[in-house]
Each structure stands twice: as structure tokens, then as C-alpha cells.
Amino acid sequence: SRRVRALLRLVPGKRRFGIYRFLPFFFVLGGAMEWFMINVRLGQETFYDVYRRKRSERQHKQRMEE
Helix, strand or coil: CHHHHHHHHCCCCHHHHHHHHHHHHHHHHHHHHHHHHHHCCECCECHHHHHHHHHHHHHHHHHHHC
């Protein structure tokens, strides 16, 4: 816990921005995660390939039930 506090104190802008000084880190982290999900293939497909396939399967199943 002391190590974490010491590490957090190293981030500049505490007086001016308070807790919001961490927002740029989370913004970059979110962008990196999005890039990873779009561009990195695990096996044969990316996250969005799986998402589109599952959505298509759900739509097909719904049409068959109607």
C-alpha cells in the first residue's frame, strides 16, 4: 500500500487537477485496448469478427422463430 501511494505521488498535477490528473492514462489505455481489439488476431479472428458473427447468428435465430 505504501508503494502504491509513493507511485501515485510521482504523477504530476495533484494540486491543479486533483484526481483528474489520471484521466490521460485511462484515455490512452482505452485507445490501446480498442486498437488491440480491432487489429490483433487471436487464432483466426479478431474480437470484432466474433462480435459480428454472434450478432448475425442471433438475428438469424430471431428470424427463424418469427
